[in-house]
Amino acid sequence: MVTSAADPPMTAPLPLPRPSLAEILDGAVAVSLPMRTRFRGQDAREVMLLRGPLGWAEFAPFPEYTAPETAAWLAAAVEAGWSGLGEPHRTQIPINATLPAVPPEQVEAVLWGFGDPGSIPAVKIKVAEPGQSLEDDLARFREAARLVPQAGLRADANAGWTHQQALRAITALAEECGERIEYVEQPVPGVEGLAELREALQARGLAVRLAADEAVRKAEDPLRVARLGAADLIVVKAPPLGGVAAAAEIVRASGLDAVVSSALDSSVGLTAGLALAARLESLPYACGLGTAALLAEEVVNEPLIPEDGVLAVPHRHGVIAAPEPDPELVARHRVSAERQRWWEDRVRAAYGG
Ligand SMILES: O=C(O)CCC(=O)C1=CC=C[C@@H](O)[C@@H]1C(=O)O
Numbered sequence: 001m002v003t004s005a006a007d008p009p010m011t012a013p014l015p016l017p018r019p020s021l022a023e024i025l026d027g028a029v030a031v032s033l034p035m036r037t038r039f040r041g042q043d044a045r046e047v048m049l050l051r052g053p054l055g056w057a058e059f060a061p062f063p064e065y066t067a068p069e070t071a072a073w074l075a076a077a078v079e080a081g082w083s084g085l086g087e088p089h090r091t092q093i094p095i096n097a098t099l100p101a102v103p104p105e106q107v108e109a110v111l112w113g114f115g116d117p118g119s120i121p122a123v124k125i126k127v128a129e130p131g132q133s134l135e136d137d138l139a140r141f142r143e144a145a146r147l148v149p150q151a152g153l154r155a156d157a158n159a160g161w162t163h164q165q166a167l168r169a170i171t172a173l174a175e176e177c178g179e180r181i182e183y184v185e186q187p188v189p190g191v192e193g194l195a196e197l198r199e200a201l202q203a204r205g206l207a208v209r210l211a212a213d214e215a216v217r218k219a220e221d222p223l224r225v226a227r228l229g230a231a232d233l234i235v236v237k238a239p240p241l242g243g244v245a246a247a248a249e250i251v252r253a254s255g256l257d258a259v260v261s262s263a264l265d266s267s268v269g270l271t272a273g274l275a276l277a278a279r280l281e282s283l284p285y286a287c288g289l290g291t292a293a294l295l296a297e298e299v300v301n302e303p304l305i306p307e308d309g310v311l312a313v314p315h316r317h318g319v320i321a322a323p324e325p326d327p328e329l330v331a332r333h334r335v336s337a338e339r340q341r342w343w344e345d346r347v348r349a350a351y352g353g
């Protein structure tokens, strides 16, 4: 059900109290964290850490994102560092493993990064990687299904299939893994594309749920998916939706189940995702917030790596707060002076007038 309340704007204004640009940039430092496995076409993740009065925050729109899109990411960082992430209504969040588009022989090593594979509640498997085939995807699925027989399975195509390719692939996945498939995330581009595919799947009697990701986080109107009945659930990430409060409101107004996922954040940024998961009224699926496991280096001494299939929500003095970055780790992974200026310019552009 979609409420008739006014839709939240895509680029939320900075939350109050609105810090000045100088306050935001004071102590801001950009770092480059190498990845264990190539993911989303990246071998290293660059993020900018901001030091707010209420704790550390992260500003990390992907390199191709430009203002005004990045304004939502800055609003999310300002919320974390200057307004605060609130109290933990849940203390532990179930976490899915995230499997990049690796060959079957690498699947086991990646899964161990998310704790004992026997404790993993669900695995999200990247599919439709450019240059790979449906056979490659099925082989990766088969291997994950074999290694974690207790886990639910999800595919994430990042809008990489056409309608026909998606029908073929989802039919094959359903034949292979049946009821273990929890959902398929953004198989095709756009909101209409999802809606058409959902109808076609239903017409074929294929009861595979669809999740919207890019159709929510990159859309002008994140609630359109719900309005058109284009997906069974939505994937929400705090930074592109303007922060924890704004994202929680989108979930509430959508009336759909939600899965909270990371934006491939460091453990500082992941804290906001955990805060969002801790705030939602219902959390029927494990969340995609275990991605510190995909980073080979981190900025904190105890990265947020899941244990027994869960992550504890980090808190200090009764409120949710990111773990403190270690100054030595920050110094080790600092970007060049030129790159630091590039990140500062992005903050300025996101801040706007
Ligand atoms: O959801 C997860 O399991 C981890 C997060 C994840 O998959 C993503 C993080 C960052 C960028 C995205 O391309 C990707 C996604 O599509 O969901």
Ligand SMILES: [Mg+2]
Binding pocket: 156, 158, 185, 186, 213, 214, 235
């Ligand atoms: Mg996705």
